[in-house]
Structures are given as C-alpha cells and as structure tokens.
Amino acid sequence: MEDGVLKEGFLVKRGHIVHNWKARWFILRQNTLLYYKLEGGRKVTPPKGRILLDGCTITCPCLEYENRPLLIKLKTRTSTEYFLEACSREERDAWAFEITGAIHAGQPGKVQQLHILKNSFKLPPHISLHRIVDKMHDSSSGIRPSPNMEQGSTYKKTFIGSSLVDWLISNSFSANRLEAVTLASMLMEENFLRPAESYKKKISSKEEISLSTVELSGTVVKQGYLAKQGHKRKNWKVRRFVLRKDPAFLHYYDPSKEENRPVGGFSLRGSLVSALEDNGVPTGVKGNVQGNLFKVITKDDTHYYIQASSKAERAEWIEAIKKLT
Incomplete structure (x- = not known):
C-alpha cells in the first residue's frame, strides 16, 4: 500500500444523479475517501470523485435497499449521501471500521467504541441458519407470509423485510434490530432467502x-x-x-x-x-x-x-x- 493509505479495494457505489450502481476502486486516507474508475484493470487518474470525511456520519449496516444488505451510508457535512456496497459482511465491517477511524482520528473515546464495533455481531454457536429457516416454515410459530405483487406476478410465500426482522427478535434469534438485520442479510447471502423478483427465472425446463x-x-x-x-x-x-x-x-x-x-x-x-x-x-x-x-x-x-x-x-x-x- 502507498503511504498514508488506510485501506483500498473495490466497493459498488450508487450514482449521484442517475441512481445506478457501479464498481469503483476506493482509496481511504486520513481525511478523504477517493474513488476511481477502472479501465482495462487499472485505475484511471485523476480520481472520479472524493468524499471529505471531516464531519461525516456513517451508518452501518444501512437498510435502505432491501436487495443490497451489505451497504454503508456516508453523509457528509454538506448532507450529500453516498451509498457503498461491500462484497461480504466481513469486508463491509472492515471498511466501516477503518472509515469511522478516519472520521474520528484523534478522539480516543470514539476509537474505543470502534473496537467494540469491530467485534460486532457473530452468529451464536448454538444457532444454525438451517434451524432458523426450519422454524420460519413452521405452521404455528413461523413467519406469516403475505401475498406480494411484483411486476405483475403474485408471489404467495413472501414477506417484507421488516416483518422478518420483527419475527427474528420475537423468537429470540436476535437481541435487537441491528442483530436481526445482520442475521437476515446472512440468510440472503447464503441463499436461504431470495428477493421476490429473482424467482422469475428465465428458465423453462424444471431440470x-x-x-x-x-x-x-x-x-x-x-x-x-x-x-x-x-x-x-x-x-x-x-x-x-x-x-x-x-x-x-x-x-x-x-x-x-x-x-x-x-x-x-x-x-x-x-x-x-x-x-x-x-x-x-x-x-x-x-x-x-x-x-x-x-x-x-x-x-x-x-x-x-x-x-x-x-x-x-x-x-x-x-x-x-x-x-x-
């Protein structure tokens, strides 16, 4: 890594004007987060943009997009919002940790809170994702499905994200909403759950x-x-x-x-x-x-x-x- 670089790597960023998502190469320094376009496997200089971290607030996990459970949201001092998606929970938490450290550099109290954040939610050893899914399908204590219209198709066995979060808490799988959201995103990552529209497979044969x-x-x-x-x-x-x-x-x-x-x-x-x-x-x-x-x-x-x-x-x-x- 170059001098002064705290972390670098790919994140997927939501566009400012058109809200499309693009992979960008990010470089975190003490006071700025720079991002670059990539062409032919190398970053195009100068950077495509920079996020000034002074006075920034960070939200992680960020729940604003149900199909993107691994988001970090940064809000700058001038209220510009950036949505950045990592490829895994570990990577998201590592970025959040380093960015928060860069925002609060020189504030020991904040940095201590960070260490707690870094060891954030791990799935308790006695709970398996399979067991949660089995219980979700249980006719008496499972999650109540609500039919859902999505692009003209009706899906019978669907539910909204917030009702899953409530169900995980009421069944003591999670202690709070933050843990429940993390757990729900784990279920999605491991393919136990899928967003409704992804069921519309463009595949005809059952095999x-x-x-x-x-x-x-x-x-x-x-x-x-x-x-x-x-x-x-x-x-x-x-x-x-x-x-x-x-x-x-x-x-x-x-x-x-x-x-x-x-x-x-x-x-x-x-x-x-x-x-x-x-x-x-x-x-x-x-x-x-x-x-x-x-x-x-x-x-x-x-x-x-x-x-x-x-x-x-x-x-x-x-x-x-x-x-x-």
Missing part, C-alpha cells in the same frame, strides 16, 4: 432450475470483487465472485444489478488454476492488463482470465480454488 439450485446450495468458502475478462468482447469488468464447496462451484455476479443471481459460473471439478506472469501482458489477455492475473481452465477447456487487486489476494484465491479442484 435446469433444480440444477441451478444444486449449484448454489454449497457452503460459501470465499467471496470478493475481482476483475474478469469477457468471453466474447474481451472487455474487463468487476464481478463479485463466490466460491462454494459441496458441490464445488465458482459463480460470478454483476454487482451493478439488483437481483442476487449469478451471471455465470462453472464447476471446479477437474479444473486447473494458475498464476500468470507479472511482467508484461500474458498470452490470452486482451488490452494492457497486467499484474495479479490468474487463469482457471475448466474441465471442458474454457479459459477464464481473472485479475485480483494484489499479489496476496491472488494467492488466497488460487489456494482456495486449488483445494476444491
């Missing part, structure tokens, strides 16, 4: 639906934002990668889209993964993209070119994938 359900049923081992080269147009885009085991699959999601379903993915059984040369542009890679690249070749010989944001991150991904091939 494919059950296949995709099996693919997504594995335990999440690792997730993060990585850049990936497209297959057809060979352009580089930031995707949220999720690695699952039993069965072993690597899926990737478009973080600019609302629905939480993969835009692609492949089985890791029989795949090969390797780091690519760091000097110059390796064969198969389009554009002037170099550094921290790795390649996964699937069993059916499809080549995926992926770029991590550091050597350490690349090594972690390769090791995690190797264990599952």
Whole structure:
C-alpha cells in the first residue's frame, strides 16, 4: 500500500444523479475517501470523485435497499449521501471500521467504541441458519407470509423485510434490530432467502432450475470483487465472485444489478488454476492488463482470465480454488 493509505479495494457505489450502481476502486486516507474508475484493470487518474470525511456520519449496516444488505451510508457535512456496497459482511465491517477511524482520528473515546464495533455481531454457536429457516416454515410459530405483487406476478410465500426482522427478535434469534438485520442479510447471502423478483427465472425446463439450485446450495468458502475478462468482447469488468464447496462451484455476479443471481459460473471439478506472469501482458489477455492475473481452465477447456487487486489476494484465491479442484 502507498503511504498514508488506510485501506483500498473495490466497493459498488450508487450514482449521484442517475441512481445506478457501479464498481469503483476506493482509496481511504486520513481525511478523504477517493474513488476511481477502472479501465482495462487499472485505475484511471485523476480520481472520479472524493468524499471529505471531516464531519461525516456513517451508518452501518444501512437498510435502505432491501436487495443490497451489505451497504454503508456516508453523509457528509454538506448532507450529500453516498451509498457503498461491500462484497461480504466481513469486508463491509472492515471498511466501516477503518472509515469511522478516519472520521474520528484523534478522539480516543470514539476509537474505543470502534473496537467494540469491530467485534460486532457473530452468529451464536448454538444457532444454525438451517434451524432458523426450519422454524420460519413452521405452521404455528413461523413467519406469516403475505401475498406480494411484483411486476405483475403474485408471489404467495413472501414477506417484507421488516416483518422478518420483527419475527427474528420475537423468537429470540436476535437481541435487537441491528442483530436481526445482520442475521437476515446472512440468510440472503447464503441463499436461504431470495428477493421476490429473482424467482422469475428465465428458465423453462424444471431440470435446469433444480440444477441451478444444486449449484448454489454449497457452503460459501470465499467471496470478493475481482476483475474478469469477457468471453466474447474481451472487455474487463468487476464481478463479485463466490466460491462454494459441496458441490464445488465458482459463480460470478454483476454487482451493478439488483437481483442476487449469478451471471455465470462453472464447476471446479477437474479444473486447473494458475498464476500468470507479472511482467508484461500474458498470452490470452486482451488490452494492457497486467499484474495479479490468474487463469482457471475448466474441465471442458474454457479459459477464464481473472485479475485480483494484489499479489496476496491472488494467492488466497488460487489456494482456495486449488483445494476444491
């Protein structure tokens, strides 16, 4: 990391004028949070924007978007609001911790509160997500579904986020709303729950639906934002990668889209993964993209070119994938 950089990495940011979501490279310094556009795997300078942290307030977790449970909201002294989405709970909490530290630098009392925040909500060892889901479906004590109209389709077994939060508290799964929201977002991340509109699968045959359900049923081992080269147009885009085991699959999601379903993915059984040369542009890679690249070749010989944001991150991904091939 450069001098004075407290944390850097990808976050997905809501646009100011048009409320679309875009992955940006963020760099946190003592008094500012800078963000950059990425082109061909490298950040475009000067920065696209900067958030002045002096007098900023931070909200984490932020519940303003039901389909985006991993948000941080920053409100500047001039009341400008920024919504930033991380790729996992751990990453969201790490960013919130560092940003809050930068806002309150030099205020020891605040920094102590931070340490409490850093060890925030962990799922109690005696509660399993499976057990919560079983109880949710229980006819006597479960959550009451309310039919929901969504883009012209009626869904019978749906409920609104706030009623789930109330139910988790009344069943003593959570002590307060903050814990309940965190728990609800865990249920969504692990695919026990899905936003209503993502049920409208554009899939006709039942076999494919059950296949995709099996693919997504594995335990999440690792997730993060990585850049990936497209297959057809060979352009580089930031995707949220999720690695699952039993069965072993690597899926990737478009973080600019609302629905939480993969835009692609492949089985890791029989795949090969390797780091690519760091000097110059390796064969198969389009554009002037170099550094921290790795390649996964699937069993059916499809080549995926992926770029991590550091050597350490690349090594972690390769090791995690190797264990599952």
